[in-house]
Structures are given as structure tokens and as C-alpha cells.
Amino acid sequence: MKENKNWLSKVELCKELLEADGDRVVLFIMDIDHSKDIFGQSINQKDLDYILKSFNEVFTSEYSSFSQIGRDAFAGMFTCDKDYSLFNLMQQKQTFQSLLNNELDISQLTVCMGVSIYPEMCKKKEELFSFAYDALFSAKLKGPDNIEVSTSENMKLKSLYFRKSQLDKLSFFSNRTELSESEIIRKALDDYLNKHMYEN
Structure with a gap:
């Protein structure tokens, strides 16, 4: 199993996406709700380290990587088989939130998540980020603690x-x-x- 001890840059994560070898590739972008109320203007290194640790505990698969792409926005990718479902991802999201709440002694931390999956929702790996961003936008429009998947409507x-x-x-x-x-x-x-x- 692949382990990630450090955050990847977004460029490095994009490269990992293109090289990912698996039946399906999942890319999610996660945005922490009301993060300034929780962490202030920036998230300190100790908390970032635990966020990365939680990503690796909850979302790690045979091939997975994670990146901090904004002040309070993160991206993760992993490969999965045909039996993996969005219900599994929703459960993982809840587990991730619970880990952070327990470790950081926060009772109300939630995240919004936008998800894109290759090849069902996105026919080109190069477009996974764009589709996931679209899904995140839809999730955030609905309010805190939401998850949305991408669509290809033109x-x-x-x-x-x-x-x-x-x-x-x-x-x-x-x-x-x-x-x-x-x-x-x-x-x-x-x-x-x-x-x-x-x-x-």
C-alpha cells in the first residue's frame, strides 16, 4: 500500500492522476466549512499534519495522493474497483469529519466535497479537476456539510x-x-x- 508522508503540490497531484493505474480513479476536492471561525486566518502546521494523517487513514487505497490546494481547500485522489460506491465515499467523509472533531477538540467541523470519477463521470483524466471543482461549487451552494458529484451537462x-x-x-x-x-x-x-x- 502506498503511503504519503507529505502533501503533494497540485502539479504533482495532477501528474499522479494521469499516471494512476486502476479501473476507476476518484478525485475529490474538499473545502472546510467556516474555517476562519475554527482555525483563524490560517491553519497551523500541527493541524495541517493531522488533516494529512486523517486523509491517509480514511482515503488511502492502493494508489492515493493528497494536496493542499488553498488555505482551507484540499484535493485527494485514489483508485478503486467497480464495487466502490458514492455511499462508501459519504461514509468516508463522515469518518474524516469525526476524526478531526475528536483530535482537534472541535464539535462542529464539517466539510463540503465535490467529486469526479473516471471514467463514469469524466471521460478524460485531464478533466477530473475541472469536474470536481464544478461539483464542489454545487455542494457549497447547498450549504455546509454537503457532497456533490460532477455532471457533464453542456x-x-x-x-x-x-x-x-x-x-x-x-x-x-x-x-x-x-x-x-x-x-x-x-x-x-x-x-x-x-x-x-x-x-x-
Whole structure:
């Protein structure tokens, strides 16, 4: 069984995602509810160490890794077999919360969680983070202590305009990377929103 003694960076976690070897890959993003009321402006190293320890106790599988991606936001990935269900994940979430409450002597710590699973909910491993962020947004809209899974529903935005120079650069970059123009725009929007909403 793989053990993680330290947090990975988000870049390292993304690399682990792409290299994960298993039937299914689960990525979750977890945000601690009302964290400033509990920890103050920052989470001290002792508490971070215990959060990592709890991740490893609750979510570790044959292949798993964890990252702190924001002040109070964390990401975890692990592989699982076809028998693993979202009910299992909900139970793990509750166990994780109980561990933190007991160890940190807190009675009301809860988290919101956004989940994406490859290949059922996300056909490309590269998109797991984007889908999990979307699910986290939905969970947080519903209030504390919620968990949501990603969906692949697509919608169009009619009132969208670009400068000619932007479209020229977009076309050039698309040809150079073999990504479609729409994929590049969606990725850029995800990167911008996720960075400013969760990773600061």
C-alpha cells in the first residue's frame, strides 16, 4: 500500500492522476466549512499534519495522493474497483469529519466535497479537476456539510464576444496543441475561476 508522508503540490497531484493505474480513479476536492471561525486566518502546521494523517487513514487505497490546494481547500485522489460506491465515499467523509472533531477538540467541523470519477463521470483524466471543482461549487451552494458529484451537462452562452486578436491566438494555439478551440476556452475559464474561488 502506498503511503504519503507529505502533501503533494497540485502539479504533482495532477501528474499522479494521469499516471494512476486502476479501473476507476476518484478525485475529490474538499473545502472546510467556516474555517476562519475554527482555525483563524490560517491553519497551523500541527493541524495541517493531522488533516494529512486523517486523509491517509480514511482515503488511502492502493494508489492515493493528497494536496493542499488553498488555505482551507484540499484535493485527494485514489483508485478503486467497480464495487466502490458514492455511499462508501459519504461514509468516508463522515469518518474524516469525526476524526478531526475528536483530535482537534472541535464539535462542529464539517466539510463540503465535490467529486469526479473516471471514467463514469469524466471521460478524460485531464478533466477530473475541472469536474470536481464544478461539483464542489454545487455542494457549497447547498450549504455546509454537503457532497456533490460532477455532471457533464453542456450549455451555451450566447452573449460571448472576442477580440479578433484573441481568436487569432486561439486558432494558433489550437493548431499547435491539437486541442479544440472550445476545449482551450473551457480550460482557461476553469483555471481562472477555480484559482480565484478556491485556491487563494
